[in-house]
Amino acid sequence: MKRAYFLFRKELTSIFVSPVAWIIMVLFTLVMGANLYLSMIAVSGDLKQLVAAGYGGLVSWFMLLVIPPLITMKSLADENRQGALEVLMVTGISDASVVAAKWAAAWTFYVILWCCLLPLWGILGMVGVLDTGVLFVTHLGLFVVGAAYCANGILASALTSHPLASAGLAFMFNVGLFMIHWLRFFFRPGDLELLWVEYLSAVHHIGDELTQGILDIRVFVWWGSFTLLTLFLSARVLERRRW
Amino acid sequence: MTSELTQRRKKARKHVVAQILLACWCLYVVNVWAFHTSVRSDWSSDGALTVTEQDKELVRSLPGSVEVVVPLNFGPSVEDQLRTRVLLKAIRWLEELSAIAPNRLQRPLTIAVNREGDKWEIERQEYSPVLEVGDVDQIHFFHDGRRLSLSAEELADFKFPNVLEPESAAEILVDRSREVVEAALRQVVKKDWTRVLVSQGRGEPPLDSRQRNSLRLLKKDLEIRGSIVDPIRLSIEESVPKECDLLIIVAGGEGAFVPFRSSVERGIERQLEAGGGVVILLPPVGVCGLEGLMARHGISVEAGLIAENFPVKQGVVRPQFLGVGRHLDPSHPITAPLNQENFTAGFSTARSLLVEKETTGLLYTGPGAWLERDLGAPRRDLAEIPSPKVLAAATEVGEGKLVVISSYSAVLPDFWKGDVRRFLLACFDWASGENILPPGSGREPISHQIELTAAFRNSFFWTSFLVLPISALAGGLLVAGLRRRGA
Numbered sequence: 001m002k003r004a005y006f007l008f009r010k011e012l013t014s015i016f017v018s019p020v021a022w023i024i025m026v027l028f029t030l031v032m033g034a035n036l037y038l039s040m041i042a043v044s045g046d047l048k049q050l051v052a053a054g055y056g057g058l059v060s061w062f063m064l065l066v067i068p069p070l071i072t073m074k075s076l077a078d079e080n081r082q083g084a085l086e087v088l089m090v091t092g093i094s095d096a097s098v099v100a101a102k103w104a105a106a107w108t109f110y111v112i113l114w115c116c117l118l119p120l121w122g123i124l125g126m127v128g129v130l131d132t133g134v135l136f137v138t139h140l141g142l143f144v145v146g147a148a149y150c151a152n153g154i155l156a157s158a159l160t161s162h163p164l165a166s167a168g169l170a171f172m173f174n175v176g177l178f179m180i181h182w183l184r185f186f187f188r189p190g191d192l193e194l195l196w197v198e199y200l201s202a203v204h205h206i207g208d209e210l211t212q213g214i215l216d217i218r219v220f221v222w223w224g225s226f227t228l229l230t231l232f233l234s235a236r237v238l239e240r241r242r243w
Numbered sequence: 244m245t246s247e248l249t250q251r252r253k254k255a256r257k258h259v260v261a262q263i264l265l266a267c268w269c270l271y272v273v274n275v276w277a278f279h280t281s282v283r284s285d286w287s288s289d290g291a292l293t294v295t296e297q298d299k300e301l302v303r304s305l306p307g308s309v310e311v312v313v314p315l316n317f318g319p320s321v322e323d324q325l326r327t328r329v330l331l332k333a334i335r336w337l338e339e340l341s342a343i344a345p346n347r348l349q350r351p352l353t354i355a356v357n358r359e360g361d362k363w364e365i366e367r368q369e370y371s372p373v374l375e376v377g378d379v380d381q382i383h384f385f386h387d388g389r390r391l392s393l394s395a396e397e398l399a400d401f402k403f404p405n406v407l408e409p410e411s412a413a414e415i416l417v418d419r420s421r422e423v424v425e426a427a428l429r430q431v432v433k434k435d436w437t438r439v440l441v442s443q444g445r446g447e448p449p450l451d452s453r454q455r456n457s458l459r460l461l462k463k464d465l466e467i468r469g470s471i472v473d474p475i476r477l478s479i480e481e482s483v484p485k486e487c488d489l490l491i492i493v494a495g496g497e498g499a500f501v502p503f504r505s506s507v508e509r510g511i512e513r514q515l516e517a518g519g520g521v522v523i524l525l526p527p528v529g530v531c532g533l534e535g536l537m538a539r540h541g542i543s544v545e546a547g548l549i550a551e552n553f554p555v556k557q558g559v560v561r562p563q564f565l566g567v568g569r570h571l572d573p574s575h576p577i578t579a580p581l582n583q584e585n586f587t588a589g590f591s592t593a594r595s596l597l598v599e600k601e602t603t604g605l606l607y608t609g610p611g612a613w614l615e616r617d618l619g620a621p622r623r624d625l626a627e628i629p630s631p632k633v634l635a636a637a638t639e640v641g642e643g644k645l646v647v648i649s650s651y652s653a654v655l656p657d658f659w660k661g662d663v664r665r666f667l668l669a670c671f672d673w674a675s676g677e678n679i680l681p682p683g684s685g686r687e688p689i690s691h692q693i694e695l696t697a698a699f700r701n702s703f704f705w706t707s708f709l710v711l712p713i714s715a716l717a718g719g720l721l722v723a724g725l726r727r728r729g730a
Contacts (some may be wrong), residue, residue: 006267016721016722017726019719019723020637021719022715022716022718023717023719023720025715025717025719026712026715026716027712028715029711029712029715030711031713033706034707034708034709037703037704037707037708040695040703041695041700043553044692044695045692045693045694046691047691047692047693048287049691061266093531099318116711116715117711119484119704119706119711120706120707123702123703123706124693124703127693127694127699128692128693129288129689129691130691131287131288131289132288133287133288134286134287134288136286137286146591152257156283163534184630188352189310189311189349189350189351189352190308190310190346190349190350190596191344192247193349195345196278198494199274199278200436206337212287212335213285213286213287213292214283214284214285214286214290214292214339215283215284215285216281216282216283216284217280217281217282217283217284218277218278218280218281220404221274221277222274222277225270225273225274226270228270228466229266229267229270231264231266231406232262232266233263233266236259236262239259240259
């Protein structure tokens with residue numbers, strides 16, 4: 001556990017000293033800041049609608065799908081390419097700890113990225129009445145869904161030894177999860193299949209529930225269990241080297 | 244040695260495959276359990292989507308499945324946008340209710356008519372011939388062959404710029420979507436339909452005609468609320484059938500209205516004594532033959548028509564034969580749930596009622612109205628002193644209920660809208676003794692609106708476009724500098 005914690009700290013530090021991370025942060029704050037500003041104009045300053053417009057729109061989804069692969073692309077793929085992974089493995093740290101530490105570091109950076117937008121909400125809160133409950137729940141949902149997307153990135157990174165290929169693969173995984181939402185057009189209200197599609201759909205969770213202030217425990221169960229499964233698969237992929 | 248390694252690898256592979264299958268099975272089991280175990284909570288400050296125990300009880304007690312179809316037109320005007328917002332809010336509430344028991348209340352099927360015209364046609368065929376092309380911007384509930392429809396005006400009170408206040412902003416005054424949606428659910432599954440009879444054959448506007456001077460919108464509105472609406476020829480039948488919950492007498496129409504005979508009056512009296520409801524809508528001139536009955540129950544009609552000064556073009560004020568109900572009795576069951584502020588119900592060619600102690604005046608004009616006895620052209624003489632006039636009155640006759648409305652014109656298609664329609668529906672509800680559609684008190688929406696002044700927009704623009712990205716860039720440069728120094 002201690003080794004995993006040290007590895008997590010090392011990973012987080014390596015993220016923050018990497019120029020890629022800062023470029024991602026600059027781009028993220030620029031694009032999301034612009035998105036929030038334009039959304040605010042579009043909803044004529046209605047702060048409750050702004051949460052849904054700002055975090056449920058296409059720009060946010062693009063960020064949600066693209067950012068985790070960019071953060072995680074180097075996690076295992078780069079180390080694998082440089083041969084550093086073998087060195088790490090012989091230190092006695094388990095595969096699961098390596099995967100967990102790298103995922104936790106990537107996810108922490110992802111959370112920090114979204115928290116970078118909080119000053120903007122602070123400014124809005126100074127001039128109007130913010131629905132803090134809705135904002136809190138929305139962020140919670142973004143973090144939970146982001147956890148699964150980061151786990152996809154770790155799995156993709158474990159499967160390849162090229163960071164760009166890893167990013168591409170992770171992006172495909174994420175888009176696949178994102179596209180589940182559009183299966184709903186095949187079903188009618190009342191169909192059980194439609195309820196399952198909604199259960200699995202991140203767009204439904206964020207757009208229809210979390211940005212409206214509704215917190216459903218099922219969001220945590222689905223995305224939490226999916227994250228665990230993906231991390232488990234990543235650990236098994238790493239374990240392949242030992243055979 | 245090599246074969247032993249191969250054996251081990253094979254064994255390991257089998258183990259890994261078994262582990263992965265087991266993990267997938269665990270994921271499946273956990274999620275199937277979670278799928279059927281929904282624990283939801285509303286974190287919004289207004290609690291608009293908070294589901295109470297009563298809500299859960301209501302949805303779980305629905306017999307069979309209720310389907311909901313909402314064709315939306317997404318009109319571009321400010322009025323349309325406000326209506327759409329209210330309808331979307333009601334849809335969201337229905338979705339929340341549907342999450343309680345999806346097999347009892349289906350998720351609403353929303354169709355953007357102006358974008359998905361084909362889908363709208365397919366759905367119309369599915370529910371044909373019940374849904375008409377024009378049934379857009381309404382929430383349609385279907386259960387067991389019955390249909391109930393709600394428009395945005397029933398879900399909320401709006402304030403739109405009008406002739407009197409052309410500069411005022413469009414806004415939602417009171418949002419009742421929760422209460423009205425729940426009432427509609429109760430109504431659509433109700434087994435006992437309200438039986439409504441409308442008098443015909445003495446010059447009243449026809450019930451089913453397509454012409455302008457008809458009662459078709461009134462009939463449609465009552466039917467989609469779970470009522471059976473039939474005509475009754477009082478001049479022939481002279482008595483009201485026992486199963487009638489509500490008798491509506493529209494005493495006016497094209498040409499001369501033939502007053503009722505005393506035998507009809509006795510029949511109506513028996514309907515009241517039997518606990519039925521009677522609503523009388525008065526003709527603009529002459530008598531309807533029921534003056535004696537009304538007088539016995541404390542309601543009499545003054546001679547003349549209500550007139551009031553109204554602004555017309557370019558600030559010119561002109562007297563018109565129009566009684567605008569602005570003040571409601573705050574305590575009567577009909578009017579208490581209605582929005583008391585900004586209530587504006589216009590009645591064309593309205594009579595003025597006089598009410599006695601036992602009777603309640605439901606709706607009053609403003610203080611500027613007067614009783615004009617010269618029916619040629621309204622013009623206030625010095626003798627005609629303006630004062631609030633009674634436009635509607637109600638009284639209980641034993642178990643029965645009597646409501647008198649001062650103008651029949653309100654039920655014609657051109658006037659059947661807005662506050663007038665809501666007020667009359669509330670009167671019908673009360674008189675029939677059925678809770679057809681309780682309007683509910685509703686709530687004023689909590690505003691999270693901020694004023695987008697030029698200064699604020701500028702500061703927010705620079706913060707979002709420059710300050711945050713530059714801060715991130717500065718952080719990156721600082722880290723790079725520190726690393727270089729450390730190296």
